[in-house]
Amino acid sequence: xxxxxxxxxxxxxxxxxxxxxxxxxxxxxxxxxxxxxxxxxxxxxxxxxxxxxxxxxxxxxxxxxxxxxxxxxxxxxxxxxxxxxxxxxxxxxxxxxxxxxxxxxxxxxxxxxxxxxxxxxxxxxxxxxxxxxxxxxxxxxxxxxxxxxxxxxxxxxxxxxxxxxxxxxxxxxxxxxxxxxxxxxxxxxxxxxxxxxxxxxxxxxxxxxxxxxxxxxxxxxxxxx
Numbered sequence: 001x002x003x004x005x006x007x008x009x010x011x012x013x014x015x016x017x018x019x020x021x022x023x024x025x026x027x028x029x030x031x032x033x034x035x036x037x038x039x040x041x042x043x044x045x046x047x048x049x050x051x052x053x054x055x056x057x058x059x060x061x062x063x064x065x066x067x068x069x070x071x072x073x074x075x076x077x078x079x080x081x082x083x084x085x086x087x088x089x090x091x092x093x094x095x096x097x098x099x100x101x102x103x104x105x106x107x108x109x110x111x112x113x114x115x116x117x118x119x120x121x122x123x124x125x126x127x128x129x130x131x132x133x134x135x136x137x138x139x140x141x142x143x144x145x146x147x148x149x150x151x152x153x154x155x156x157x158x159x160x161x162x163x164x165x166x167x168x169x170x171x172x173x174x175x176x177x178x179x180x181x182x183x184x185x186x187x188x189x190x191x192x193x194x195x196x197x198x199x200x201x202x203x204x205x206x207x208x209x210x211x212x213x214x215x216x217x218x219x220x221x222x223x224x225x
Contacts, residue, residue, distance in 0.1 A: 001096055001190065009070045010200075012190075013094055014182060016077040017119050018101035019111040023140035024077040026169040027101060028059055031075070031179065031215070034172065039063070039214035063210035067201030073211060075179075089122040097134040097186040099178055100162070101169075104139040104147045134185030136163045138178040143168040176215055183211050 002011040016024040025045065032043045041060035061073040076095075078088040092098075100119065102112040123130045137160070139153050150166070157164040163181045167174025187207050190196050197203055 001194070002094075007070070008068055009072065011072045011074065012096045012186065014073065014075050014097045014099065014179075014186070015092055015095045016075065016099045016101055017088070017092070017115070019103055019108065019115040020079070022101045022103040022108075022112075022115075023167070023169040024101045027099070027138070027140070027167070027175045027178070028075055028077060030169055030172040030175045032059055034176065034215050035061070036214040061211060061214065063213070065200075065202050065206055065210065069200060069202060071202075071207070071210060085118065085122075088118065089125050092119070092122045092128070093126045095123075095128070095133065097182050097189075098136075099182050100135060100137045102137055102139050104141045104153075104166075105144055106146050106148055106152075132189070134182060134189050136165060136178060136182045136185065138165045138167050138169075138174065140167045140169050140174070142166055143171065176212070180208070180212060183208060 001013075003009075004011075016027055018024050029043065029045075032040060039061065041058070041062070044058050059075040061075075062070060064070050076091050078084070078091045098119070100116060102108075102116075120130050123133065137156075139148060139156075141147055153164060153166060163185070165174055165178040165181060167178060169175050187196070187204050191204070194200075196207070
């Protein structure tokens with residue numbers, strides 16, 4: 001979290017992490033498409049031949065609170081290819097929360113596990129305690145043949161502490177729910193560590209409504225079975 005006392009501005013960073021081509025960029029593109037144009041920043045994407053996202057996508061969402069603070073939420077993605085390990089580590093620096101985008105195809109389990117282990121390794125390299133960072137997991141690409149079933153995904157959920165979401169990001173399904181789950185965890189962490197509600201006068205409802213007011217109700221679609 002970056003806190004600018006002079007300008008009464010709070011900047012929060014959320015990183016979309018996961019294996020190559022799991023749908024990290026697609027998630028952010030879908031969110032950007034759903035948002036009210038007056039409440040979103042410019043979406044920047046850097047492409048390269050070997051991977052869809054070389055560095056990051058940056059999507060600032062901003063809103064003002066009743067207590068006079070301006071909150072900026074910046075969403076980043078990391079490149080998934082093995083060769084970009086150092087870039088992933090750099091992008092993770094200073095992150096406040098993580099949406100881990102797993103490939104929901106059954107044969108991608110190894111890639112998902114490798115990417116998750118790499119994420120933990122890069123958090124440690126940045127001096128970040130993974131147990132204190134809000135993390136949610138999204139299983140994406142569930143519209144494809146050979147993808148995990150709901151019982152299989154629920155089994156993953158029983159084995160870990162992270163909330164799990166289902167998605168078909170190419171259709172915009174599950175992307176809002178994933179971010180909403182992440183923001184709920186982030187609010188709890190910020191309030192526990194920085195006493196947001198008492199010291200800054202920012203309530204949980206105000207925080208959540210501030211982030212999601214720009215997303216139309218029609219865009220908040222539940223992922224189909």
